[in-house]
Amino acid sequence: MQTINRRTFVKGVIATSLLVNTPITISANTKISTRIKTTEIKGNTFNLSIEKVSVNITGNPSIAKTVNGMLSGPTLRWKEGDTVTINVTNNLNEDTSIHWHGIILPPAMDGVPGISFDGIKPGETFTYTFPVVQSGTYWYHSHSGFQEQQGVYGAIVIDPKVKDPYEYDREYVISLSDWSDEKPSSVYRKLKLSASYYNFKQRTVGDFFDEVKEKGFFEAFSERKMWNEMKMTDRDISDVSGYTYTYLMNGENPATIFKALFKNGEKIRLRFINSAAMTFFDVRIPGLKMTVVAADGNNVQAVSIDEFRIGVAETYDVIVEPEENKSYAIFAQSIDRSGYALGALTFDEKIIAQTPQMDAFPILTHADMGMNMSGMAGMNHSGNDMKAMNSEEAKTMGKQSAMKCGGGMDMSSMKKPETTMDHSMMGHDMKAMNNQNKVIPITKLEEDSGVQTDAVAMDPQYRLNDPGVGLRNNGRKVLTYADLKSLRPTTHDRYPDREIILKLTGNMERYMWSINGIAYKDAKPLEFKYGERLRITYINDTMMNHPMHLHGMWSDLETGDDNYLPKKHTIISQPGSKISFRVNVDAKGSWAYHCHLLYHMTDMFRKVIVS
Amino acid sequence: MKKLLLATSITGLLATSSLAGGGGDIFRSSLVVDQLEYQLSNEKATIWNVYAYAGYDINKVYIYSEGEKPKDESAKSENQLVYSRAISPFWDLQTGIGYDKNIESHQTWGLIGVQGLAPYFFESRATLLFGEDGNIGLRAEAEYDALLTQKLILSPSIALSAYRKDNEKMGIGSGFSNIALGTRLRYEFKREVAPYIGVEWNKNLGNTNDISPLDEIYGVIGIKFWF
Numbered sequence: 001m002q003t004i005n006r007r008t009f010v011k012g013v014i015a016t017s018l019l020v021n022t023p024i025t026i027s028a029n030t031k032i033s034t035r036i037k038t039t040e041i042k043g044n045t046f047n048l049s050i051e052k053v054s055v056n057i058t059g060n061p062s063i064a065k066t067v068n069g070m071l072s073g074p075t076l077r078w079k080e081g082d083t084v085t086i087n088v089t090n091n092l093n094e095d096t097s098i099h100w101h102g103i104i105l106p107p108a109m110d111g112v113p114g115i116s117f118d119g120i121k122p123g124e125t126f127t128y129t130f131p132v133v134q135s136g137t138y139w140y141h142s143h144s145g146f147q148e149q150q151g152v153y154g155a156i157v158i159d160p161k162v163k164d165p166y167e168y169d170r171e172y173v174i175s176l177s178d179w180s181d182e183k184p185s186s187v188y189r190k191l192k193l194s195a196s197y198y199n200f201k202q203r204t205v206g207d208f209f210d211e212v213k214e215k216g217f218f219e220a221f222s223e224r225k226m227w228n229e230m231k232m233t234d235r236d237i238s239d240v241s242g243y244t245y246t247y248l249m250n251g252e253n254p255a256t257i258f259k260a261l262f263k264n265g266e267k268i269r270l271r272f273i274n275s276a277a278m279t280f281f282d283v284r285i286p287g288l289k290m291t292v293v294a295a296d297g298n299n300v301q302a303v304s305i306d307e308f309r310i311g312v313a314e315t316y317d318v319i320v321e322p323e324e325n326k327s328y329a330i331f332a333q334s335i336d337r338s339g340y341a342l343g344a345l346t347f348d349e350k351i352i353a354q355t356p357q358m359d360a361f362p363i364l365t366h367a368d369m370g371m372n373m374s375g376m377a378g379m380n381h382s383g384n385d386m387k388a389m390n391s392e393e394a395k396t397m398g399k400q401s402a403m404k405c406g407g408g409m410d411m412s413s414m415k416k417p418e419t420t421m422d423h424s425m426m427g428h429d430m431k432a433m434n435n436q437n438k439v440i441p442i443t444k445l446e447e448d449s450g451v452q453t454d455a456v457a458m459d460p461q462y463r464l465n466d467p468g469v470g471l472r473n474n475g476r477k478v479l480t481y482a483d484l485k486s487l488r489p490t491t492h493d494r495y496p497d498r499e500i501i502l503k504l505t506g507n508m509e510r511y512m513w514s515i516n517g518i519a520y521k522d523a524k525p526l527e528f529k530y531g532e533r534l535r536i537t538y539i540n541d542t543m544m545n546h547p548m549h550l551h552g553m554w555s556d557l558e559t560g561d562d563n564y565l566p567k568k569h570t571i572i573s574q575p576g577s578k579i580s581f582r583v584n585v586d587a588k589g590s591w592a593y594h595c596h597l598l599y600h601m602t603d604m605f606r607k608v609i610v611s
Numbered sequence: 612m613k614k615l616l617l618a619t620s621i622t623g624l625l626a627t628s629s630l631a632g633g634g635g636d637i638f639r640s641s642l643v644v645d646q647l648e649y650q651l652s653n654e655k656a657t658i659w660n661v662y663a664y665a666g667y668d669i670n671k672v673y674i675y676s677e678g679e680k681p682k683d684e685s686a687k688s689e690n691q692l693v694y695s696r697a698i699s700p701f702w703d704l705q706t707g708i709g710y711d712k713n714i715e716s717h718q719t720w721g722l723i724g725v726q727g728l729a730p731y732f733f734e735s736r737a738t739l740l741f742g743e744d745g746n747i748g749l750r751a752e753a754e755y756d757a758l759l760t761q762k763l764i765l766s767p768s769i770a771l772s773a774y775r776k777d778n779e780k781m782g783i784g785s786g787f788s789n790i791a792l793g794t795r796l797r798y799e800f801k802r803e804v805a806p807y808i809g810v811e812w813n814k815n816l817g818n819t820n821d822i823s824p825l826d827e828i829y830g831v832i833g834i835k836f837w838f
Contacts, residue, residue, distance in 0.1 A: 185637075190802075192639050192668075193837075197802055204758040205765075228731040387639060451669060454700040472643030507700050507730055512635075512668055519635065 022383075023179070032370040033069050036250055040075040044082045048098065049075070050120075050142070050152060055251055058246050062181045064151035065092060065142075072175045073140070073154025080135040080161040087126040090119060095119040098128070099143040100156065100593075101313060101549070102297055105130040107589030110551055112143045115590050115607055119144055133158035135314045136297030137271040139175070140179035146184030148420040149277040149598055153177070157271060158297075163294065165487060166293045166302070168319050170259045175312070176283075176332050177342050178245040179253075188599050190238060195511040198241040201336060201361045203233060206401070217263075217343035232455065234364040236508060236543050237469065240278040242339030245277065249332065249341040258343035258353060260571055263270045264324040268345070269293075271317050274310040277598035280335035280545060280572075282309050282471060283316075285328045285345060286356050290318035293480060296568040302327060303582035306476035309335070309468055311547035311572040313596040316479075321337055327353040335470060335545070337361045363469025369455075370576040440499045440535055446524060447503070448517040453541065454507040457550060460539050460578040468545065481557060481572075481579075485564035490556065493565065496535035496582050499525070504573055504595070504604065506542040513595065513604040520605035526593065528585045528610045538573040539579040546573045546600065550608070552591040556582040568598060585610055640665035641837060642674035646795075648809070655682040658831070664695070671695045673705065678712075687713035689750075690740075691722060711742055715779035717745055729753065747775040748783075756757070759796075767794040777818060784799025785817025789825075797835055805835045 035053045055064045055071060064400055067073030078084050090096045097119045109130045113119035120126045127311035135158040144154035156171040180187060190197045211220035227234060252258040270290075274281060284290075284307040292303045295318035300519040310332075322328060322345060329352075330343035337358045344352045345376050449456075454462075506513045515523070528534055531590050536546060536555075549570045556565040560582045565582065573579055588610050595604035646660035656679040664673045673695050678688025693707030702725055709720035723740030732754045740748035752770040759765055770791040777784045795809030808830065815825040 189637065189639055193636060193641050194802065200761045202758055202761060204760060206759070231732060233729060341656055382627055451697045451700055510668060511698070521634075521636070 003461055014186070023449075023581075024070055033346065035064070035066070035071060036069040036241075038072050038074060040068045040077055040157075042077040043354040044078070044084050046076060046084065046086040048088045048089050049088060050088065050147075053151075055151075057179050057248070058181050060181050064179075065147050065565055066151045067098075067140075067154050068155070071151045071248075072177065073152070074153040075157060075173050076140070076158065078132045078158045080132055080158055083129060083131045087125050089125040090120040090122050092463045095121055095123050095144050096142055096147060096152065097126075097144045098140050099551075100128075100138070100140050101129075102315070103156070104133050104552070104554070104587070107552060107587065110591065112489065112551065112592040116591050132158055133288075134158060134166075135299060136294055136299070137173070137273060137317050138297050139273045139275055139313075139315065141275065143592070146188065146277070146483075148180075148275075149180065149184040149187075151179075153275040155271070155273055155275075159439070163346065166269070166319060167267065169261060169266040170270040171271060172236050173250065174258075174270050174343065175248075175250050176279075176281050176328065177248045177251075178240070178275075178279040178334075179248050180240075180244045180246070180517060182244050183279070184598070187240060188263045190512045191599060192368065195232075195239070195508055196236075198239065199237075200241065200243055201237070202235050230455065230542060231447035231509065232369070234369075235361075236364065237362055238334065238377050239281065239511075239593075239597070240470045241336055245334070245339060247281075247334060247339050247341035248344045249275075249330065251345040252343070254340060254342040255356075258330075259349055259352075260330065260343060261349060262322055262345065262347055264347060266322075268320050268322065269317060270330070270345075272310055273315045274312050276312050278312065278545075280311050281332040281341065282335060282359075283305060283330070283332045284308075284356075284476065285320060286353075287326070287602060288320050288322060288345075289329050290320055293319055294316050295484050295566055296570060298567040299469065299562065300486040300566050301487055303479065303483045303485075304477070305479045305483070306481035307471065307474075309471060309572075310544065311570060311596075312598075313547050313549055313570040314533040314568075314572070322347070327351045329355055330418060331356045333358045334419060335362070335504065336440045336471070337609040354398070359470065359474065364575065368467075368469055368543065378381065389457060393422040421583060438495055440496050442499045442501065445500055445502070445516055446518060447527070450517065451510070452512055452514045452517045452519065453505045454509060455541055455543070456503075457539055457541050460576055462579065463574055463577040464538070465578070466574065466577075468572075481559050484557065484559050484566040485561060486566045487564075489563055490565045491563045493556065493562075493582070494533040494584075495594075497532045499537060500582075501537045501539060502548075503539045503541050504546050504548070505606070506544070506600075507545065511599075513600040513602075515604055515606055519603040520594075520607075521603070523606060525590075525609045528583070528608055530588050530610050532583055532585045534583045534585055535580055536583060538571070539577060539578050540573040540575055541574045544597075545575060547571070547596040547603065548573055548594070550583065550591070550593045551587070552587040552610075553583050553585060553596050556584075558582065632734065636668045638665070638667060643837040645835055646831075646833055647835070648807075648831040650829050650831055651681070652827055654679075654828035658833075659805075666695070669697045671703075673707075673781065675722070685714050687830060689710075693724070695726065697733075699727075701729075705738070709738075711781060713781060718746075718749045718781050732756070733798065742778070744778065746778060747815065749773045761788075763796070765794060765796050766807075768792070774819075777822070779822050782823045784820070786824050788815040788817065788819040789813070789815050792829075795831070795833075803837050806833070807830050807835060813838065 031050045053066050053069045084302035086100050097111045097113050109128050110116040141148045248257040289304050314587045333340040337554040465480045465482040467480050471478045503516050505517045547570050554567040557568050567585045591608040593608045612647040620732045642663040646690040658678045658679045662675045664671045669790050675691040675692045680686040689711045693705040693771045694757050695703045695705045705724045721742040724738045726736040729772050735753040737751040744786045749783045750772045754768040757765045772788045774783050791813045793811035795807045797807035799805040812828045
């Protein structure tokens with residue numbers, strides 16, 4: 001087991017910042033106030049102040065940028081059918097904005113500077129007002145600079161007009177986030193200077209010798225050969241790690257522990273929101289089954305699981321039924337296992353369950369690179385025994401094929417992609433075919449390669465039932481996208497009129513990100529036609545998970561069953577894979593469309609124009 | 612040179628953006644003291660290998676300086692100012708000027724080169740130099756980081772140089788001129804600060820060795836840092 005990074009345990013106590021009572025005035029328009037405990041605000045008129053507060057999250061005093069002095073910001077409770085008015089006052093000395101993530105609203109209310117509006121200048125108040133046409137769990141955050149990393153985010157809970165199909169007695173918002181005392185601009189600069197700066201789980205010489213011992217020199221070397229020739233690493237899980245991050249649950253660090261109390265016999269609805277800047281979390285409550293009832297705010301058919309991965313900006317609602325007089329840990333380990341956010345689900349505030357151990361550091365497999373597994377018999381990269389792999393997954397993974405590296409290097413040693421069909425996926429596709437049997441015309445988009453792109457997935461595959469690196473075959477029932485089925489039937493939704501393909505591209509060595517090899521500043525806007533039903537396919541040419549977020553319109557994820565496509569606002573595209581969704585282009589105007597990892601977003605971004 | 616001026620003026624512009632998208636290609640600058648070491652040899656020289664750069668993802672300006680200052684002599688050094696442009700995912704094309712100096716003399720070069728990451732993660736740089744006197748030189752170096760642990764890093768390196776003509780004042784002869792093989796073991800207290808120990812074999816070859824004989828193995832103790 002790895003030793004726990006010092007940031008995992010935190011010396012700081014939030015109470016210290018609560019003791020500072022006098023606001024410090026440093027300039028006319030910037031005051032630093034004291035941190036307030038996160039509360040819920042209900043109604044249809046809200047006043048939000050974006051302001052600095054002094055915090056102590058790591059043991060060192062620091063300054064956060066917050067909403068109403070809270071970290072996380074206040075939970076806004078709306079009612080479906082109401083019109084809400086939100087006055088956002090900028091008390092910072094720089095521009096700010098609030099984006100309502102996943103909310104369907106007029107384009108001018110979407111809160112993206114440069115696309116929806118000009119942003120909110122220091123000292124100014126911007127009034128957002130729009131009808132609430134949906135229900136569920138969402139969130140809001142700043143869309144200016146790197147403010148989201150500094151604390152400008154909070155939860156939105158919208159009560160449905162009709163009775164909720166799932167019953168529960170009590171509910172909690174569980175907002176997960178990553179905090180750093182470092183300035184986000186400094187974190188980003190370091191990534192630009194040295195992309196592996198925060199990665200302290202890199203391959204060592206010892207790892208190689210272990211593999212030699214295990215498999216013999218020749219096999220160990222030939223496995224290394226491909227990664228080495230492509231100048232890629234199988235240890236590239238998360239750009240920013242627990243080296244600088246302290247992971248928070250509702251603003252509490254793993255030492256102060258967020259507490260969710262229950263009374264015996266209650267059904268509890270937990271509304272998980274990943275409001276982190278850069279961190280995917282793997283969430284479980286040891287000893288307790290979770291029933292997933294909503295994804296990205298929308299009801300899904302109940303599915304009982306042990307664990308789920310939540311990408312940046314996604315939300316999942318689960319219902320749990322704790323046993324009487326018991327205490328549980330709500331455990332959210334970061335995808336790179338460099339730390340965790342921790343909470344307690346307990347009948348008694350004073351009784352806290354033991355903190356679970358983190359899993360082993362995940363290692364990317366050839367599947368994540370899009371490799372043909374047939375040439376890699378006996379591979380054991382992620383600590384999974386291939387023999388133990390269930391047949392479903394083996395099939396999915398077996399179909400992965402080659403990734404081509406940049407710099408004009410072809411992998412001559414690589415096996416050709418298999419030509420047999422991927423059976424697990426074919427089953428899914430067949431259903432759609434039976435219904436629709438139509439070819440969707442593809443609109444070609446501008447593309448570039450060169451410096452921007454250090455790898456290309458040559459034959460990427462759908463991996464809907466792959467829980468992702470680090471979660472495969474861990475003995476727990478882990479949610480996958482294939483498990484998500486909309487509660488509302490989508491049988492009569494239109495079949496797509498056309499398709500576009502977006503390749504998620506990057507150069508990890510230079511820390512450059514782009515779509516179709518073109519960074520935002522050099523890209524033409526994407527043009528969607530009002531009224532069309534559009535199919536969008538992501539091909540992930542990189543070694544990283546990208547949580548892709550289309551503003552203004554729902555993303556109906558193709559999970560295999562056209563009759564129950566779940567509506568999402570953020571879709572994880574796994575490394576080396578392919579994934580498709582459908583959009584009713586029903587919102588005229590200009591919209592943002594981007595990867596939600598904060599330090600990818602600046603360039604892996606497109607403006608969408610619907611006309 | 613026009614390019615160089617252009618690049619310098621580009622790098623002078625700071626990119627600031629509060630917009631959601633764009634602005635990812637920030638202006639950045641960094642000073643990297645790759646080697647600052649004391650040579651445990653008869654010369655008792657202090658050696659430096661330093662570079663600084665400023666610019667954006669594609670266009671940067673680099674300054675390189677490499678040299679030694681023996682205890683009882685004045686310093687000799689090789690210095691370069693180059694405009695560097697990313698031309699492929701892992702490689703930069705560089706062009707600029709070089710200025711070498713030793714006790715007796717100095718030499719100016721025009722240069723063109725490549726710098727980047729070769730397969731198997733070798734950090735590499737190769738430069739072709741064109742002297743005022745019609746001489747042509749080639750200098751190439753490669754370095755590899757082998758992680759013994761996440762912080763203890765063994766870094767073997769190789770450097771080679773060759774010239775078309777003799778230049779006795781500068782201590783170089785035609786043909787392969789010098790080879791240096793080294794390995795350094797550093798401990799990264801943090802990413803930016805790493806003291807090290809190492810050993811280096813430095814040998815002059817062919818005509819160069821006739822002009823100034825050198826074949827030495829020595830230990831080094833030094834520090835690598837950057838900010």
